[in-house]
Amino acid sequence: MKKRLCALALACVAVCCIPDASASAKPYRIKKGVIVFDEPKPAAGQEDMLAFAAEPLATVRVGFIGLGMRGSGAVRRFTFLDGVEIKALCDLLPENVAESGRILSDKGLPAAAEYSGEDGWKALCERDDIDLVYVCTQWQMHVEMAVYAMEHGKHVAVEVPAAMTVADCWRLVDTSERTRRHCMMLENCVYDFFELTTLNMAQQGLFGEIVHVEGGYIHNLAPFWREYQGNWRLKFNQNHRGDVYATHGFGPDCQLLNIHRGDKLDYLVSMDTKSVVGKAVAKEIMDADEFANGDQTTTMIRTSAGKTVLLQHNVYTPRPYDRLYQVVGSKGYASKYPIKGYAFEPEQLAGAVVDYENLSTHKFVPAAVRKELAERYKHPILREVEEKAKLVGGHGGMDFIMDYRLVYCLRNGLPLDQDVYDAAEWSCIGELSAASIENGSKPVAIPDFTRGRWQKLDGLKFAK
């Protein structure tokens, strides 16, 4: 009798808990109208990586994986850095490895070990003479490679977005915390000149309290679609709705808002247009009739402290390049696109610019004042490296500043400017926005990748 009751109870539990078929395939549940993604449990004893500093490295020995358009540029930039040794180069295609090898020989640098083929990258990660693995492959491979590198004791720097799913964002966080290795996403736009200087102004209170920021990736990729190895990018977009490439616009926004350094991202809602140009491109290049990614995707985010963010993604239609970058504060405003400008309550600039009484918040400050401000509030990192960065280049120099800072912090045993939580927060927008769109723009809770420690650090600080 007892046995039969138990069986009945078990059957009842099983029936009651069967989720509907569509929900069971998804990595989230809808709770009180809000989409909530699954969160893994950390391993016992796992500690956070907030302000983590590793042992200083006199020389940073680096191995590069992925030597296409982006990776070969990174190799070239590294040849301009002091205190680095390029130990190994790897790409699926041997000809790409040979081409990057020539960058070294042309500069008279020692040859690096060469790897190619599907799995060459594993052997690179297994070497014992590498400190940093620098990953520039297509999106879908980032996490596998980053996790393997960390598991083999290496710090890892990984191109944007670091991960394409929320579960993979957690894998990066958990592996970094468990292995005590840095995992930095290579978000270069936070080092652009206007962004760095504006961040410095924000940190000195020029905008008062920032209440709203905007960021985007609006870049017509028509000239590039055929250049990605194996057509990986168009194929990915063909199968995914949402803001799949949010980090360039969102990274600078999160830095301005001190995300996981006092504030945290609460929830987002997202909406996309139908696909018109994307679909036509996919028809032309892949003879495909379906295309998931909308021509324009718009996402809104609210933070715990009551700030909002507007993000846009559009890599299809004919529009001038634009990352939005708008900063709305209680006492001032900054805008980078389509034209650079600042507006302030006049008293904000008392002592900072000569003729401040004649300013009005109805207009951008005159060009001469903007120039004066740019010089006065130039970020200390720019004062240090701007000239060389402009000479070396890489999106005008910001790419070199990023590499320079990464190597500087590793050599000096300092916390990196971008930590693994930044990588996860800025990358998770892809899958979260898709979930909102696929559910009629329902709100989606944004995971707290610090697991409750988002107030441990007080504001964003770049280590010196």
Ligand SMILES: NC(=O)c1ccc[n+]([C@@H]2O[C@H](COP(=O)([O-])OP(=O)(O)OC[C@H]3O[C@@H](n4cnc5c(N)ncnc54)[C@H](O)[C@@H]3O)[C@@H](O)[C@H]2O)c1
């Ligand atoms: N931060 C930026 O401004 C910026 C700009 C462009 C691209 N990116 C990012 O850089 C990454 C690469 O983009 P890309 O434009 O260079 O693409 P790409 O197609 O030119 O390069 C990808 C490279 O990875 C290689 N690869 C593929 N499978 C491999 C494997 N198993 N092992 C080793 N190598 C492998 C390919 O052969 C190719 O050379 C992407 O994540 C992209 O989002 C960032």
